[in-house]
Amino acid sequence: MGLKIVNYVGLLVTLVLVAGCSGGGSGSKVSDESAIGSTAPAPAPAPAPAPEPEPEPEPEPEPEPEPEPEPEPEPEPEPEPESILEMVGRWGQGSCLDFAVKDDIVYCASSGAGTEIYRIESGHFVPVGNLDTAQTSQNSAETSDIKIVESKLYVASRGNWLSIYDLTVPHAPVFLGKFEGSDYAGVNYIEVKDDYAYVFLTYGKIAVFDVQNPEQIREVGQVDLYEDNTYSEAGYMAINGNVMYATDYDNFYIIDIVDSANPQIISKRVLNRAGATGASAVYLDSDRLYSVGSSGLDVYDISDALNPIKLSTLGGGHGNAVAIYEGLLFYASYYEPLSIHNVSDSSYTGGQSVNVDLGQVYTMAVFDGVLYISSSTGLWKLADYNETTIELEPALDSQGNARKFLEYDEYIFLLSYAGPIRVLDQNLQVVNIIDGQFREMAISEKGVLYASNGRVFTSLVQAFDVADVEHITLLSEINLNDFLGSDGGFGWADSIAIQDDMVFILTRSWSADDKLLSFGDDKNVPFLDGRSADLDFESFEMVANDRSLYFSGSGSWIKRLDLDTWPDNLVFSEFSAYTTQVTDINFANGKMFVSTYQDIEIYGKSNTGEPVFEFKYHSPDKGGYSNQINGATDFLGNLIYISQDSQLCLLAAPLTENSEATCADPVSGYTADLLVIGDNIFVAGGSDGRVYKYNYQ
DSSP states (O other), rough: OOOOOOOOOOOOOOOOOOOSSSSSSSOOOOHHHHHOOOSSOOOOOOOOOOOOOOOOOOOOOOOOOOOOOOOOOOOOOOOOOOOOOEEEEEOOOOOSSSSETTTTTEEOOTTTTTEEEEETTTTHHHEEEOOOOOOOOSSSSOOEEEEEEETTEEEEEEEEEEEEEESSSSTEEEEEEEEOOOOOOOOOEEEETTEEEEEEEEETEEEEEEEEGGGOOOOEEEEEETTTOOSSSSOOEEEETEEEEESSSSSEEEOOOSSSOOEEEEEEEEEEOTTOOOEEEEEEEEEEEEEEEEEEEEEESSSSSSSEEEEEEESSEEEEEEEEEETTTEESSSOOOEEETTTTTTTTTOOEOOOOOOSSSSEEEETTTEEEEETTEEEEEEEOOOEEEESEEEEEEEOOOOOOEETTTTTEEEOOTTEEEEEEEETTTEEEEEEEEEEEEEEEESSSSEEESSSSTTEEEEEESSSSSTEEEEEEEEHHHHHHHHHGGGEEEEEEEEEEEEEEEEESSSSSSSEEEEOOOOOOTTOOOEEEOOOOOOSEEEEEEESSEEEESSSSEEEEEGGGGTTSSOOEEEEEEESSSSEEEEEEEEEEEEEEEEEHHHHHHHTSSSSEEEEEEEEOOOGGGGEEEEEEEETTTEEEEEETOOOOOEEEOOTTTTTTOOOOOOOOSOEEEEEETTEEEEOOBTTOOEEEEEEEO
């Protein structure tokens, strides 16, 4: 603050001195006495002294500089948002392995998709929800069977052996509790009696659970069917009062369940089925028991519950499902078409096979007077039938499984194993459907789709023109057994790959060596210039890249065939992955990505074309089957992969030993395949039938 100067001017006071003398000079001294009382006139006043000069005003000091304001602190930069894999789309529904119904709501045991919930409207299934009964704490498993008892839904899955839901509001089940067992033990079937649930496990045991309090499910015992703890994928049950009937690979059991918590095996019968591979269903109808198995359909009279009498064996082998509808027995098997039998005839003779392309039938059931059939080709309802033909209508359009992807002209070709091939755009809208029971496929740059089509172990390969995805046409087809001749053994197309204007087909056979076939990739005349060669190894996958074919089998080995030596002098080289069991081989951006049980290995290429190891990523140990990597590839310079525990994960470049993966939330079911188109990532959900679309942000 500046200083203010104030000046004061003093007043001049003139003192009048009274002199005591008559004259004198101004310099005379006057005494005090003469001055007092003097009457002499006053002298003239002395001149006033000169006024004192006003003092020079002090200069105002320089104002102190205002202090510079302190700079405001720069705002801290906002942290960059964490990169995430975001699911932005989904298509499809899972296959129904078993049905249960309450009012107008159907619950579907949908393998890897958990439990799908549908409302029946005019004979069609309308999706209304999903229960995640397949996802365990460590894995994604398969939901295989369901039952409804007294407004409770009981669900059996691998890992989640038993889950219970309240169905007071049928379309919105409320979770009550679950029992989570071993991921290694599969679950085939479930039955419920009183306060106990029985779960048939794949290693030959029936687990018994006390379910009085669903929030605290307790395992109270097991019925050991196999003394040697033999593994068995087949295990099915049916309860008739206080008697349980159970079947496995080779045996038929009668079990006393009067004491529900302590079942006792009463008898065991050897089925003596030639080439038996077990039962696929057990079905009760009045006093009849139908056991569907490898030799066909066994029919029993159970009027005396403890002493069943076998009446007949019907239909083709490896049966899958059975249902009674309007006095007729509908039976589906793995190898043969659907057959229809008159149940009023105790001999069950006169059954008719119906030629209908259902693929693999999973289950059949009757709801509200309509027969529904779930298969690998979709979910169907019976519209009409006669002795030799039936008419089916789709009850759900987007149901099946999602096994394999291919990309052509930025469209997605989705293979449903033993089902159709669907063409989807990148918004997951279905553009076209190629009907059939397809098992393998490949697409050439010329726009020709080669696909194996038919029932189990098919030798039929077809060629389709897919250049215009909205107007796909069949060009030609070939039966590989006709090409191989009688000396070739019965063979089926196991894998298809395309390289340098040649289509390669890997065939498998029960009676001969595996063979490698090749044909010219000619849209005008497919399957010309056929050649073949025997292979002295067993391969499960074949992939083509840069004038080479790569084969992998039941181990860590990978064989490379130099196509410059095909077919006259086959030259193979071999190398092994650094861990056990190769699960997938993929090529992208000049690199080979090898997926194994728990690792991803990346290879470059030498001057001679041989793979050269560059990097290995070891995924975190999650226990059980969850460690398995099912596929990996390049995504915008980063590494992306899918794992058995249903996750999609990304490792950002540059890759190091300490790289940590960013993973998306688990999808339903096992992940089966991975596809990258531009900046979009697509995941095939495998057994859950769905396709998932992701973005990386």
